Amino acid sequence: MMGGGESYPALEASLLAEEAAARRQWEKTYLDVLGVCCSAEVALVERLLAPLDGVRAVAVVVPSRTVVVEHDPAAVSQSRIVKVLNGAGLEASVRAYGSSGFIGRRPSPYIVACGALLLASSFRWLLPPLQWLALGAACAGAPPMVLRGLAAASRLALDINILMLIAVAGAVALKDYTEAGVIVFLFTTAEWLQTLACTKASAGMSSLMSMIPPKAVLAETGEVVNVRDIGVGAVIAVRAGEMVPVDGVVVDGQSEVDERSLTGESYPVPKQPQSEVWAGTLNLDGYIAVRTMALAENSTVAKMERLVEEAQQSKSKTQRLIDSCAKYYTPAVVVLGAGVALLPPLLGARDAERWFRLALVLLVSACPCALVLSTPVATFCALLTAARMGVLVKGGDVLESLGEIRAVAFDKTGTITRGEFTVDMFDVVGQKVQMSHLLYWISSIESKSSHPMAAALVEHAQSKSIQPKPECVAEFRILPGEGVYGEIDGKRIYVGNKRVLARGSSCQTVPERMNGLKGVSIGYVICDGDLVGVFSLSDDCRTGAAEAIRELASMGISSVLLTGDSAEAAVHAQERLGGALEELHSELFPEDKVRLVGALKARAGPTMMVGDGMNDAPALATADVGVSMGISGSAAAMETSHATLMSSDILRVPEAVRLGRRARRTIAVNMVSSVAAKAAVLALAVAWRPVLWAAVLADVGTCLLVVLNSMLLLGEGRGRRGKEEACRATARSLEMRRSQLAAVSPDAATKSVGKTGGDAPKGCHCCHKPSRSPEHSVAIDVRVDEQREGPTAATCAPAKKVEYSSSCVSAGCCSP
Numbered sequence: 060m061m062g063g064g065e066s067y068p069a070l071e072a073s074l075l076a077e078e079a080a081a082r083r084q085w086e087k088t089y090l091d092v093l094g095v096c097c098s099a100e101v102a103l104v105e106r107l108l109a110p111l112d113g114v115r116a117v118a119v120v121v122p123s124r125t126v127v128v129e130h131d132p133a134a135v136s137q138s139r140i141v142k143v144l145n146g147a148g149l150e151a152s153v154r155a156y157g158s159s160g161f162i163g164r165r166p167s168p169y170i171v172a173c174g175a176l177l178l179a180s181s182f183r184w185l186l187p188p189l190q191w192l193a194l195g196a197a198c199a200g201a202p203p204m205v206l207r208g209l210a211a212a213s214r215l216a217l218d219i220n221i222l223m224l225i226a227v228a229g230a231v232a233l234k235d236y237t238e239a240g241v242i243v244f245l246f247t248t249a250e251w252l253q254t255l256a257c258t259k260a261s262a263g264m265s266s267l268m269s270m271i272p273p274k275a276v277l278a279e280t281g282e283v284v285n286v287r288d289i290g291v292g293a294v295i296a297v298r299a300g301e302m303v304p305v306d307g308v309v310v311d312g313q314s315e316v317d318e319r320s321l322t323g324e325s326y327p328v329p330k331q332p333q334s335e336v337w338a339g340t341l342n343l344d345g346y347i348a349v350r351t352m353a354l355a356e357n358s359t360v361a362k363m364e365r366l367v368e369e370a371q372q373s374k375s376k377t378q379r380l381i382d383s384c385a386k387y388y389t390p391a392v393v394v395l396g397a398g399v400a401l402l403p404p405l406l407g408a409r410d411a412e413r414w415f416r417l418a419l420v421l422l423v424s425a426c427p428c429a430l431v432l433s434t435p436v437a438t439f440c441a442l443l444t445a446a447r448m449g450v451l452v453k454g455g456d457v458l459e460s461l462g463e464i465r466a467v468a469f470d471k472t473g474t475i476t477r478g479e480f481t482v483d484m485f486d487v488v489g490q491k492v493q494m495s496h497l498l499y500w501i502s503s504i505e506s507k508s509s510h511p512m513a514a515a516l517v518e519h520a521q522s523k524s525i526q527p528k529p530e531c532v533a534e535f536r537i538l539p540g541e542g543v544y545g546e547i548d549g550k551r552i553y554v555g556n557k558r559v560l561a562r563g564s565s566c567q568t569v570p571e572r573m574n575g576l577k578g579v580s581i582g583y584v585i586c587d588g589d590l591v592g593v594f595s596l597s598d599d600c601r602t603g604a605a606e607a608i609r610e611l612a613s614m615g616i617s618s619v620l621l622t623g624d625s626a627e628a629a630v631h632a633q634e635r636l637g638g639a640l641e642e643l644h645s646e647l648f649p650e651d652k653v654r655l656v657g658a659l660k661a662r663a664g665p666t667m668m669v670g671d672g673m674n675d676a677p678a679l680a681t682a683d684v685g686v687s688m689g690i691s692g693s694a695a696a697m698e699t700s701h702a703t704l705m706s707s708d709i710l711r712v713p714e715a716v717r718l719g720r721r722a723r724r725t726i727a728v729n730m731v732s733s734v735a736a737k738a739a740v741l742a743l744a745v746a747w748r749p750v751l752w753a754a755v756l757a758d759v760g761t762c763l764l765v766v767l768n769s770m771l772l773l774g775e776g777r778g779r780r781g782k783e784e785a786c787r788a789t790a791r792s793l794e795m796r797r798s799q800l801a802a803v804s805p806d807a808a809t810k811s812v813g814k815t816g817g818d819a820p821k822g823c824h825c826c827h828k829p830s831r832s833p834e835h836s837v838a839i840d841v842r843v844d845e846q847r848e849g850p851t852a853a854t855c856a857p858a859k860k861v862e863y864s865s866s867c868v869s870a871g872c873c874s875p
């Protein structure tokens with residue numbers, strides 16, 4: 060980056076420091092830190108590492124016991140960081156790149172020694188001096204606890220280690236050595252088991268951590284360069300089996316790419332020139348040259364990674380409440396404990412030992428470990444599951460809101476429908492202009508717009524061998540909810556819906572033949588005040604849209620449609636969905652969408668908005684949960700939304716809501732059971748006899764249960780997908796073969812990519828993959844109701860004839 064090495068004696072110290080900071084190469088180190096248990100250690104870790112020179116940021120992820128340090132390896136090495144942490148007894152180690160943390164970890168020698176001595180001491184009925192071994196057991200297991208306790212105490216923090224040590228000391232003072240040994244053993248073993256349980260979570264986390272290679276190969280020179288130094292527009296080579304290092308567009312070659320890291324589904328996605336590829340996805344089987352579209356640090360996967368990390372650190376409402384109480388809580392408990400131990404004997408109570416034990420039980424039971432863990436572990440697991448199924452949720456709060464959703468507002472174009480328009484009709488009106496001119500003007504203006512309709516119009520012109528020249532467009536404006544305006548060759552041109560007609564033209568008579576058209580979006584072209592062209596566009600419903608809405612309905616959630624498109628187009632979509640939507644609102648401006656979402660919130664309760672376009676962004680922000688569609692959706696929508704569907708699969712919407720509900724339930728169960736366990740032990744102690752080891756068991760046991768219960772969330776949402784994934788995989792490679800076929804004979808390609816028309820839904824009924832060319836599909840005459848099997852089988856409109864792609868039938872996932 061900068062020319063280092065020279066010295067600048069004339070420069071001021073501050074400048075030097077600035078330059079040093081700029082020269083720094085920041086790197087992220089992931090550490091497994093076993094000693095991180097509650098939020099008490101978070102502050103400890105931060106206070107230990109933050110003051111080190113060369114450390115820029117420290118993040119502690121409690122549930123997976125991971126510490127992420129962003130540092131300059133030249134100033135502070137990994138081993139130094141590990142040493143500092145271990146100095147406080149935190150048992151830190153550097154996680155190897157891509158390794159999955161704690162797998163196969165054995166118990167520490169302290170635990171083994173403690174357990175062995177305790178076992179030996181149990182033979183004291185044979186040989187009474189053996190009871191001293193129990194004391195030995197307590198001492199053998201204690202060192203990590205002591206180290207951590209000391210580190211906490213030196214920062215005036217009272218943590219679980221100190222509470223446990225007080226209990227151990229108390230038991231020793233009562234000459235109950237076995238009890239002391241048992242406490243240490245239970246505590247350390249539970250900690251270890253908890254760590255094992257976290258294995259799964261941390262494995263998931265590292266699979267999420269991008270595996271972007273640090274180097275890339277320039278296609279032209281073959282030079283190997285650092286990914287960070289690649290600018291936008293460079294062409295890099297990606298061979299089979301390699302990760303794509305930067306977001307970009309394929310300029311040469313063909314391949315299949317596994318986008319699992321982004322979409323959560325692993326099946327090969329065919330790529331050819333013009334296809335977009337994303338960093339962190341795996342190039343499976345061919346060579347591709349990629350022109351970069353973003354700097355490495357701005358690639359989608361890097362943004363995603365940052366989001367997931369931030370989400371883990373951002374605390375949810377529930378957690379903030381617990382944390383703010385914890386500050387006053389622990390000192391209060393210590394005072395109370397001292398009172399219970401000292402006051403009754405001072406007031407003349409006879410059984411001083413009993414009161415002392417009761418105080419110890421109180422102290423141990425007061426440890427809020429399980430309660431403190433109840434929210435973050437569950438949130439973490441749920442966020443991880445969400446990310447793995449291709450839903451990027453920006454934080455625990457969003458997750459909690461997801462579970463409360465009562466109504467969903469869907470945008471139409473690009474959300475319910477694919478947003479891949481085909482031009483059905485394109486006509487010149489009047490004698491004023493020629494078709495070729497019209498196409499040239501429109502495509503040039505539209506190539507500046509990112510609306511899905513624009514892409515279709517540009518493509519249409521290109522198919523008529525007319526190349527757009529965006530550089531010839533003098534003035535360009537987007538008219539929200541209407542269309543676009545541009546000046547080209549001195550002409551003032553409007554393209555858009557009938558609002559544009561009212562705006563730009565004096566004559567407002569719509570050509571006769573446009574009136575009878577159903578289910579299409581109609582567009583008008585106005586040139587210098589005259590209507591000169593009309594066109595109609597159509598778009599298909601996304602597969603799974605109807606099913607998603609029905610699933611939401613079965614969960615008691617109502618769905619409405621909010622669209623900027625015409626009423627006819629909205630009604631048509633509703634028909635294709637089999638009337639699943641409860642309300643349709645059409646011809647909306649962006650601010651209308653905001654208003655309607657607000658109204659829905661007031662009427663139905665917590666509301667979700669799902670959308671993809673720029674015109675959806677304000678509504679997404681207004682909703683309780685705004686969900687944006689896909690990595691290829693508009694950037695504005697993705698920025699303002701609270702969650703993003705990476706794979707544009709609308710079925711993820713009900714899945715995400717279900718996950719949110721499960722997470723809320725899990726948190727509630729965690730909190731209730733951790734409080735209940737403590738209450739039970741205290742009641743037992745007061746009513747019968749204070750049993751110290753039972754209190755410890757209840758404490759560490761509930762911690763473990765809370766973790767395990769939260770882990771159940773990790774399995775959520777995967778089962779149903781397995782079968783489908785296999786099916787889609789075969790369908791995908793089918794698609795690939797078809798596109799290869801298309802490359803050989805372009806004629807067949809245009810035919811096979813043509814739009815689906817008619818009433819019968821086309822495509823494999825099982826995997827929703829289009830199977831339009833007859834040689835790839837078999838048509839089977841069955842009634843839809845009879846073969847509908849579970850909620851996965853549904854298309855936009857029910858029909859008699861259902862197609863299966865032949866590969867699916869042979870793969871055995873469709874059973875006609």
Ligand SMILES: Nc1ncnc2c1ncn2[C@@H]1O[C@H](COP(=O)(O)OP(=O)(O)OP(=O)(O)O)[C@@H](O)[C@H]1O
Pocket residue numbers: 470471472473505508509510512513539540541542543554555556580581582621622623624625647648649672674
């Ligand atoms: N670039 C464009 N070219 C032609 N027509 C356009 C363009 N942009 C918008 N329009 C017209 O304006 C209408 C409203 O656009 P808007 O972006 O508000 O909604 P939409 O994206 O079509 O629908 P939805 O809100 O369901 O996503 C469109 O239906 C279309 O008729």
Ligand SMILES: [Mg+2]
Pocket residue numbers: 470471472473474670671672675
């Ligand atoms: Mg839209």
Ligand SMILES: [Zn+2]
Pocket residue numbers: 219426427428429758759762
């Ligand atoms: Zn605890």
